[in-house]
Amino acid sequence: MIQVIAKDVMEKFNLELVSGEAGVGRYITTSDISRPGLEMAGYFTHYPADRVQLLGKTELSFFEMLPEEEKRSRMKQLCSDETPAIIISRDLDVPQELIDASNENHVPVLVTKLTTTRFSSRLTNFLESKLAPTTAIHGVLVDVYGIGVLIIGKSGVGKSETALELVKKGHRLVADDSVEIRQEGENMLVGFPPPLLEHLLEIRGIGIIDIMTLFGASAVRPYKRITLIIELENWDPDKFYDRLGLDEEKMKIIDSEVTKLTIPVQPGRNVSVIIEVAAMNYRLKKMGVNAAEEFSRRLDDMLVPNDEIDDY
Incomplete structure (x- = not known):
């Protein structure tokens, strides 16, 4: 059975690895991609942790408005044991709270220069092809x-x-x-x-x-x-x-x-x-x-x- 790991995505799209290097071997089991807007607001009840998490300008701009303690808490919850990778679009700066949480839980954080929508479309097509029956x-x-x-x-x-x-x-x-x-x-x-x-x-x-x-x-x-x-x-x-x-x-x-x-x-x-x-x-x-x-x-x-x- 064909399997996809975070390193495959990193090499396919020439992504920059920022932190969580120990987790580049994590398996990606679904082609669905999550944009954790509600999670940034603190709602993790139905958090799809098994999906690749894609953070764009909207999510990160809201994140910057949060108090310091909530920032650390949200990023720790985002970097769960099941999360295969977190990707930042538009070559945006990666929050230090995310870097710390990813290194602690071994979740790779990657950066792309593409816009959020364009990268989401390309990544979905790639994963659907690789993970097809x-x-x-x-x-x-x-x-x-x-x-x-x-x-x-x-x-x-x-x-x-x-x-x-x-x-x-x-x-x-x-x-x-x-x-x-x-x-x-x-x-x-x-x-x-x-x-x-x-x-x-x-x-x-x-x-x-x-x-x-x-x-x-x-x-x-x-x-x-x-x-x-x-x-x-x-x-x-x-x-x-x-x-x-x-x-x-x-x-x-x-x-x-x-x-x-x-x-x-x-x-x-x-x-x-x-x-x-x-x-x-x-x-x-x-x-x-x-x-x-x-x-x-x-x-x-x-x-x-x-x-x-x-x-x-």
Whole structure:
């Protein structure tokens, strides 16, 4: 599981560490950020201590109006055992009371030059991406005409060979064998390769090949949103396969459902071309053009109602 610590945020946004250096290894477990305005006024009943605390001009200007004793008390309460980090925006001066409390409780205090709103937005996006639910699936992820196609199926069915043929046609490989998937939003799945397997493809009989070295940097990409799943399976003559495309199957990954197609594989079928057409047809459907529904409508128009037959 991907974890984020205060030091990661400090390095990502080039923040200045002012105090509480011993706590830079504290874990950040939520993407929510707190602006402790009520806490500055003394209300700690529902203090979200597990969040990153962001202090801006408003909070610090109010803090300066407090008596000395209350200043020390508020900052001690703010620097709890659960607080992962406290960040000061606009490169404002850090109150001495906060420095003392952070060193005492080992809570890192960081400073950014960005405005409060801008930094809050950037930090939220960063944490949501890093802390998103993650899983891994055995398959191949390829960018086909801008569509992230996840190819799955039993071992040996030809997933990697199909991906290689797609790359030769100008499409881009994202991951082979193991695809790490992160849910970055509602129905938003992003796939990327494990660091060990990045740019690599395994072909039985040849071994491991480096796609970027063989075909260039344009043949790979580091991540891609998954919008279509294609399952390859050996042709079963006793199984019924959809011939019209009116029924849409879904596959659930984490909390998102993705459109899934099942393609039977047998000698003579050009699977890479079928996947190309499936990706283009998926794009057309999203644009409102559905060939299966149009065919069904034409068929209905050609059928003669029973009451018209009785008239002859």
